[in-house]
Amino acid sequence: MLDKDRVILMTRMASYEEGDGKKHMNVVRFFKGDYIAVGILKAIICATLSFGLILALYVYYNFDVFMSSIYDMDILAFVRSILTKYAWFVGIYVMITYVVCTITYNSSRRKLKRYFKNLRVLKKMYDRQ
Amino acid sequence: MTRLLEIRDNIKVLFSKYDVFIIPVLKFLLALVMLIMINGKLGYMSKLGNPGIVIIVALACSFLPTGAILLFGGLFSMGHVFALSPEVAIVVGVIFLLIYLLYLRFTPGESLCVVVTPMLFVFHVPYVIPVVMGLIGGPASALSVVCGVIIYFTLHVVTQNAANVSGDLSDIMAQIRLIIDSLLGNKQMLVLCVAFAVVTIAVYIIRRLPIEHCWMIAMISGAVLCMVITLIGGLVTNAGFSILGIIFGCILSVGVGKVIEFFKFCVDYTRTERVQFEDDEYYYYVKAVPKMNVSAPEVKVKNINRSRVRRPIRPIAEPEESAPMDTAEMDTTELDSSYFGDTTELDE
Numbered sequence: 164m165l166d167k168d169r170v171i172l173m174t175r176m177a178s179y180e181e182g183d184g185k186k187h188m189n190v191v192r193f194f195k196g197d198y199i200a201v202g203i204l205k206a207i208i209c210a211t212l213s214f215g216l217i218l219a220l221y222v223y224y225n226f227d228v229f230m231s232s233i234y235d236m237d238i239l240a241f242v243r244s245i246l247t248k249y250a251w252f253v254g255i256y257v258m259i260t261y262v263v264c265t266i267t268y269n270s271s272r273r274k275l276k277r278y279f280k281n282l283r284v285l286k287k288m289y290d291r292q
Numbered sequence: 293m294t295r296l297l298e299i300r301d302n303i304k305v306l307f308s309k310y311d312v313f314i315i316p317v318l319k320f321l322l323a324l325v326m327l328i329m330i331n332g333k334l335g336y337m338s339k340l341g342n343p344g345i346v347i348i349v350a351l352a353c354s355f356l357p358t359g360a361i362l363l364f365g366g367l368f369s370m371g372h373v374f375a376l377s378p379e380v381a382i383v384v385g386v387i388f389l390l391i392y393l394l395y396l397r398f399t400p401g402e403s404l405c406v407v408v409t410p411m412l413f414v415f416h417v418p419y420v421i422p423v424v425m426g427l428i429g430g431p432a433s434a435l436s437v438v439c440g441v442i443i444y445f446t447l448h449v450v451t452q453n454a455a456n457v458s459g460d461l462s463d464i465m466a467q468i469r470l471i472i473d474s475l476l477g478n479k480q481m482l483v484l485c486v487a488f489a490v491v492t493i494a495v496y497i498i499r500r501l502p503i504e505h506c507w508m509i510a511m512i513s514g515a516v517l518c519m520v521i522t523l524i525g526g527l528v529t530n531a532g533f534s535i536l537g538i539i540f541g542c543i544l545s546v547g548v549g550k551v552i553e554f555f556k557f558c559v560d561y562t563r564t565e566r567v568q569f570e571d572d573e574y575y576y577y578v579k580a581v582p583k584m585n586v587s588a589p590e591v592k593v594k595n596i597n598r599s600r601v602r603r604p605i606r607p608i609a610e611p612e613e614s615a616p617m618d619t620a621e622m623d624t625t626e627l628d629s630s631y632f633g634d635t636t637e638l639d640e
Contacts, residue, residue: 205397209393209394209397210393210394212389212393213389213390213393213394216386216389216390217386217390219386220383220386220472223465223468224465224468224469224472226465227465256394263398
């Protein structure tokens with residue numbers, strides 16, 4: 164005999180497994196700290212690449228100016244200012260990444276908890292039968 | 293209204309039943325329109341304009357993830373710009389890469405918004421997108437909309453300066469400077485980025501408020517806000533917006549928002565119920581707003597499967613006297629229900 168409630172629950176769970184479930188499983192298989200650490204590592208790489216691209220474009224844009232004043236400019240001060248900007252850029256981006264990763268992890272964990280709770284309900288339904 | 297609700301339910305049922313076919317077809321159409329637009333607007337590389345290539349790429353997009361549409365769009369744009377000027381292609385490539393590295397890698401699901409925003413600019417109705425994304429997206433959608441605006445204006449600046457870039461300016465530095473200056477000095481882009489980001493977030497916040505008709509209030513206030521920010525921004529920066537275009541776009545955005553509301557958030561506020569109860573720890577004040585639904589009329593088709601009745605062939609001829617039929621000995625078990633068909637349903 165088909166149990167309508169059970170079928171509905173199983174359909175919902177199967178739909179979750181196929182959709183967001185996979186994504187959430189991939190997130191929650193890490194410890195929270197590890198997941199955030201990996202996210203931050205990726206963020207540092209991406210931010211460094213992005214900063215490099217922006218800097219390259221900036222230098223390319225002002226190439227004439229750089230060439231004409233290369234002997235007059237204080238290279239050390241220039242490098243220091245670039246590094247300060249880099250640190251700010253990466254710092255802000257990493258902070259945003261930290262917040263995003265934390266929210267993603269917590270939300271995935273919450274939804275997976277609901278999924279496992281549904282699994283227990285399903286098991287009870289089978290036991291009752 | 294009931295008829296409309298029935299149509300809505302039928303569309304939902306149809307979509308859920310045939311989504312395996314409908315989604316690839318929609319993705320194919322979206323990719324096709326996008327590639328045709330890119331070829332029409334840029335079109336510097338004649339090879340990419342080949343209909344065969346366009347159809348093959350659109351077909352590939354139909355079964356690949358949604359991000360592939362954005363990827364192919366970016367590659368096509370880069371190809372065209374590269375044919376115009378490799379130096380400008382570097383600038384465009386850097387902008388695309390920055391958008392991916394800094395934002396899109398977080399939210400691959402938002403790539404559709406980044407694809408659709410430039411397309412709506414080409415259709416002259418970009419004001420629809422912030423209201424729509426505020427209604428169906430989250431606060432992060434504001435960044436997707438801004439990315440879409442930046443992508444559109446990047447390509448727009450390239451097409452505007454195409455003659456200068458390819459002809460007059462042989463100096464590489466001057467070409468790059470021209471593109472970057474045109475992009476950073478584009479006041480329309482700046483005003484629209486601010487307006488769209490503010491409107492998306494405002495619509496999102498208002499539609500989540502626990503007030504009646506929050507969706508309607510959100511979309512109207514979003515449209516008005518968009519109109520006000522764009523007009524004031526346009527006046528202050530001398531960006532040169534079309535006032536009629538803004539007004540028409542904002543009105544259209546409310547119309548599109550209303551359609552989305554009908555499909556996504558159709559509730560009946562007249563039947564709102566307020567209940568109050570308590571348990572050991574809390575008092576609960578619950579407001580329940582019922583969804584507007586119509587139960588589809590159940591069409592019950594009753595099949596009366598009458599099997600073909602084979603009537604017993606009665607002998608027409610008179611029985612011969614020499615061989616009389618003994619009806620008493622005749623086996624009547626064969627004349628059961630199967631002989632006349634199952635009559636139970638008929639009896640009912």
